[in-house]
């Protein structure tokens with residue numbers, strides 16, 4: 187680590203980290219040296235490498251691609267590998283917790299199962315309409331549906347939006363912004379044959395109609411996606427199908 | 434907790450109420466000048482089929498809208514079980530409908 | 544205290560919509576109850592209406608009209624968000640709803656005093 191410079195004045199910051207074995211838990215404080223350029227993930231790694239090797243947390247790519255490093259930082263969900271300490275440090279203090287709205291496995295590691303289960307429940311899966319014998323369908327990148335899908339497709343499954351959403355907290359069945367956003371991209375996929383099943387899937391009790399458009403998901407999504415707009419699209423399509431299917 | 438049917442009922446009642454509420458507010462601003470009196474209000478509304486239809490549809494729409502809105506708040510705040518939630522929603526809907534219909538009848542009947 | 548993940552304008556807009564909706568639901572039965580006196584006991588209705596001469600009651604009415612207006616204008620923003628093409632100006636629209644509501648309830652208050 188000799189290539190990372192400590193700040194000249196040797197200043198440290200106060201970091202409170204959530205420690206838990208899955209049931210209950212408490213905050214533990216650490217003094218962590220400040221560096222000129224430092225992310226939250228750097229801070230957590232410093233603690234694990236220099237202060238307490240039993241600290242558990244999750245990361246992989248360190249460059250904002252894999253979506254595995256999200257945590258609550260000072261009460262807000264963040265991708266920690268690309269959140270700079272300078273941006274969020276308040277009164278020289280940091281609080282780091284596991285993602286909200288998910289069960290905790292240990293320390294900063296949230297159990298992502300409910301999050302991914304809901305992708306499947308929201309029919310966030312492709313339903314092929316052709317066989318391998320058919321010719322590949324040409325889709326123009328300028329087609330309005332493709333443009334709509336493009337807006338929502340860069341999701342890294344980080345669950346930041348899921349942790350930001352109050353409806354997820356209030357209604358355990360709610361499918362959540364990411365799964366519904368994914369469902370919307372597939373509604374705009376011309377090759378997909380599952381539109382009707384999907385509209386039914388997002389119209390269940392925990393479906394898109396529970397969203398209050400608070401846009402906390404939009405506010406925090408690190409990839410600047412707009413799940414609220416995607417959910418509004420689903421609301422529109424389901425409303426249309428409400429009349430269509432009655433005829 | 435909303436499914437598609439409740440959502441549609443909520444949004445359609447909202448759409449119906451937009452012109453009605455704006456009319457109601459305009460009416461209030463007009464009527465409040467020079468103070469409110471029962472005589473003045475009743476002189477305008479009693480025996481008027483138009484006002485009866487206006488406020489009658491308003492009461493019907495607001496009963497639906499309020500019952501569903503309250504249902505969502507109750508569920509999200511207290512995680513109430515669905516059967517109880519359904520009973521409560523119906524009670525609120527019918528209660529408001531009854532009280533509202535009585536009020537509309539009182540001010541528009543001859 | 545509003546928790547950190549909620550501290551942004553559109554969450555406050557949600558809060559305003561919920562609080563105004565709840566307040567209106569609670570006010571409605573009272574409103575209906577008093578109006579129903581028109582037929583049976585008009586003098587009791589007049590008794591209630593005389594309260595509205597007090598400034599404090601006028602202020603409460605102003606509050607009520609504001610809550611009604613913000614629920615409609617805020618609700619219009621939500622309906623537009625759901626049923627019209629997405630507008631990136633959500634915060635401006637929410638602020639406009641608040642401004643329009645002040646305008647309407649302010650006009651009411653000026654007419655009332």
Ligand code: SF4
Nearest residue numbers: 351397398400401403
């Ligand atoms: S806009 Fe909808 S999905 Fe996004 S945080 Fe709000 S309630 Fe959740």
Ligand code: SF4
Nearest residue numbers: 341342344345347407
């Ligand atoms: S929508 Fe954004 S915040 Fe949500 S999982 Fe995808 S990338 Fe993360």
Ligand code: FES
Nearest residue numbers: 248250253255267
């Ligand atoms: S470690 Fe991969 S996104 Fe942060």
